[in-house]
Amino acid sequence: MSKMITADLVDLDLSADTKEAAARALAERMVAQGRVTDLEGFLADVAAREAQMPTGLDGGIGIPHCRSAHVTEPTLAFGRSRAGIDFGAPDGPADLIFLIAAPAGADDAHLTILSSLARQLMNAEFTGALRSAGDAAAAAALIRGEEPPAEAEPSATTQTEDARSESAAENAAEGASEGSVAASGAASADAATGSAAPAPGATAPAPGARESAGAPAFRIVAVTSCPTGIAHTYMAAESLENAGREAGIEVVVETQGSAGFTRLDPAVIAAADGVIFAHDVPVREKERFAGKPTVDVGVKAGINRPAELISEVRDKAARGEVSAGAPAGTGTPVERAGESGEGYGTKLRKWLMSGVSYMVPFVAAGGLLIALGFAIGGYKINKAPSVMDHFVWGQADSWAALLFQIGAVAFGFLVPVLAGYIAYGMADRPGLVPGFVGGAIALTINAGFLGGLAAGLIAGGVVMAIQKVNIPAALRGIMPVVVIPLISSAIVGFLMFVVIGKPIASAQKGMTDWLNGLSGANAILLGTLLGLMMCFDLGGPVNKVAYTFATAGIAVSDPSDSAMKIMAAVMAAGMVPPLAMALATTVRGKLFTETERENGKAAWVLGASFISEGAIPFAAADPLRVIPSSMVGGAITGALSMAFGATLRAPHGGIFVVPLIGNPFLYLVAIAAGVFVTAALVVVLKGMRKPASGTAAGQAADGSVTAKAGAKQPVAA
Known part of the structure; x- marks a missing residue:
């Protein structure tokens, strides 16, 4: 804990009279030490945490705390109040206030240290020694564990502090009702x-x-x-x-x-x-x-x-x-995320993303294998006989046919896997069987991707309904392996074959025909929209919607030309943000911190590999400049890719699958145009802002570099 608290972060005469003023006074010390980059943003995060539940504890302790993107490293500030400050504890005001600040991506080791401090606060000897500490250095050393509580020498403290110490000791002696045992x-x-x-x-x-x-x-x-x-x-x-x-x-x-x-x-x-x-x-x-x-x-x-x-x-x-x-409906993969207060809209998105996340590896493996088959054997390789009947070890066409047919088999799992794991996200393992069955039926009746979505949601809902039924104890043992799979599969199969299968198949055919009919201005507008979506949240839900839309179109053994154009536009736009940030840090490095320049080096590889998340550290540190610039560049790239008629059979790979792209030169031109536009906008916008004092910008980036897709966006510094 030696780096977490120093004497400069201790105030033994905290004069604040409200919890907000106390948090501000201690946070200002953190700002002065370079531990917090944005005072108001950090205090807003502290207030948001305080609004969830008061942080006052019995025994005269207040522990305002939060995780924030404005914190550069795990930090602790300590204040001692003579008058006491109300933090909502049942026994009255707190005279010992600990402000705990953790970065948004704090590592486990530092959080373990913070947890150790939290346990120490249950030690009446420890809190009593803090009340009698004579100077800031002694208090900081005590908190760091460098000085045993028994060795802390008393000082001229107020009678209130002495009384508080005696009260804490009495709580410890009285036992566990106050939980203050040393x-x-x-x-x-x-x-x-x-x-x-x-x-x-x-x-x-x-x-x-x-x-x-x-x-x-x-x-x-x-x-x-x-x-x-x-x-x-x-x-x-x-x-x-x-x-x-x-x-x-x-x-x-x-x-x-x-x-x-x-x-x-x-x-x-x-x-x-x-x-x-x-x-x-x-x-x-x-x-x-x-x-x-x-x-x-x-x-x-x-x-x-x-x-x-x-x-x-x-x-x-x-x-x-x-x-x-x-309880019915609990313990599912979505519920185990540990987030409270989620509405059905959020859960629905998570259920769908559960299915998509399991489907994407099948898309990637199958798509790349099929693309390699076409690259080696030509566009007629899909007409080759089965390699079971005809395979010549020395012929390239035989190997191309083998790759194509393996990829086609992998593609055959897409819709069942999508449906199965949507149901899994809703109802855990009991949802897998009806989900896979419903997805397979969707393929059988040509309901395709839309049918898989519907089958997964229906299967999960049916299983959740069955789980709510009060079952006799004697039957509970066979429920997961016999009763639930039997009943749920029968219901899902009936609904898919007889009730909703045909309308969904018609809708799927209509969407396919619409895509096949796209040309000219309509195609360019679609490319623009997909480019905006790919760059909006850099791997988040909106990005995944666009990517899933594209992969669904090519997830067949013989996709249409329009579907392959959409896939090309989506991948091109997704490469723009990290490549643009890498270019911007190269041409105008002075506008970026040392950490951002290092991230820029990695962004070259991430962008070239179609990993949009490579731009997240930059967007997290400066979202109001980076995200709009990325969206403009992505929209330009998506529109140009559609206008140039570039096609892509592989669902991933970045520049490593350029040989598999139709019109590869113009495709690279489209990517370059978006990259240059985004980089130029970022440089201009960053050049217009007032220079940040010290290394605040770099610290903000440091605190956000481990942010991942789906995390809450921090406020702009």
């Missing part, structure tokens, strides 16, 4: 029980620990999580573990925080007598804990009243109350 006393508590304390992140006790004298007779497993996953998650874990030791009960906690989570050993879960969920975001893989006495509360309850929770779960176990199993 973490440093864990070793002695472990010695008393004869077992090792679970490590942070949910490590289970040694297999033989329970056999020792005094081993607890009752076992509890717990999961803690909070929206940010930095502080409350680990404080609740520490509180529950300490309360368990006080009560002579074994408590093993799985912390689902920002640094990810380590799943509890299934054997530990199976041996547990009860479960505690202390969370404010959905528990990931909740179905693992089904069938046990369960207490489900918010994360602050785990911090403030762990003894009550332990007592409650013991009472439920004594009464024989157990959870009925994983």
Whole structure:
């Protein structure tokens, strides 16, 4: 933690009288140290986190915290208030305020350090030493763990601070109702029980620990999580573990925080007598804990009243109350994303993207194999006899036919895989069978890509409906392997063959005919639109919609000329943003930070490989200049590619599949035009802004370089 807090980040006489003023005062110290690049943007992120749930804790502690793209490295600032500041804690104002700032892409090691601090805040000896620290350097050293709390010398502090320290100590002595047992006393508590304390992140006790004298007779497993996953998650874990030791009960906690989570050993879960969920975001893989006495509360309850929770779960176990199993519709791949408050629109997009993400590798493998077959054997290779009947080792045409026929087989999986994994995203593994069956039927009745979408959604919905039915316990064992596949496949098959199959097939034919009829201005307009979509969010949902539209057109053994033109336009436009950023950093490097210039070198390769995400670090640091410029260049490239009549059979590959492109020279001209336009716009727009002081811009880029597609866009610096 030596780099996370210094004396310059400590204010022992914090004069703020509101939590907003306190956060601003501590954040200004972070800005002065180069840890935060945009004060107002960072404070907006802190306020947004505070709005989700108050960050005040019993014992006079306030822990405002957030993850933000405006933070360059994990940082902690500490303030000590004489009058106290209201952070929403039940017992009144806080006199110890910790402002925790984590970058949007903070690594696991730093987040583990932050989690260790959160656990220390449950230690009354630690907080008491902070209240008596005489200078900023001593307080910073204490927080860094360089000085044991017992060695901190008292100073002339106010009676309020002394009283607060005594109150915290009393809370620790009174026990787990406040969850303030000293973490440093864990070793002695472990010695008393004869077992090792679970490590942070949910490590289970040694297999033989329970056999020792005094081993607890009752076992509890717990999961803690909070929206940010930095502080409350680990404080609740520490509180529950300490309360368990006080009560002579074994408590093993799985912390689902920002640094990810380590799943509890299934054997530990199976041996547990009860479960505690202390969370404010959905528990990931909740179905693992089904069938046990369960207490489900918010994360602050785990911090403030762990003894009550332990007592409650013991009472439920004594009464024989157990959870009925994983609730219908939970535990699916989409639900396991761990995001709360999502509407059906967001879930629908995720379900569809689940299917697309599994389909794309089939498209890439099959498309490239077919394209290579055409390149080696000519345009008539699709008429070649089966290689089962005719294959000559020394003939190029035989190898070309082999590649083409393998690719065609791979393409045959596209629609079933799409449908199957849409249903999987909705209903987990039980959705796979009806999804694949529905997708195969869509191929049979020529409903194509649209039929696959419909079959996947129907299959997932049918399985979710079946799961809501109250099934006798005797039948639950055969539900996933017999009943659900049988009933859901029959329903999906009936609907696809008899009810909706023909209308969808007609719609698919109409769309195909429309694409085949595109020419002139209509084709150019479509290319412009696809180019805009490919460059709007650089690998995000809008980009994926355009890409999926293009790959669906070529996902047949004999695609139309219009479909191959669309694929060419989409890939060309997707190459523009990273190549343009690479060019801009090369010709006007002074406008970019050192980190951005390094990212620019990598962007050459990423752009040439058709990886639009190569431009994300630039867009994250300066979205209002980079994204519009990219969209203009992408639109120009898409329009020119359609106007030039360039075609592409392969769904991926960038410049490495140029030999497989129709009109390759003009195709490269279209890409170059978009790249030059985007690079010029970015250079002009960046040149018009006022120079940033210091290295703020570079730090913003550093904090955003690990941002991925689908992450929230930060506000422009």
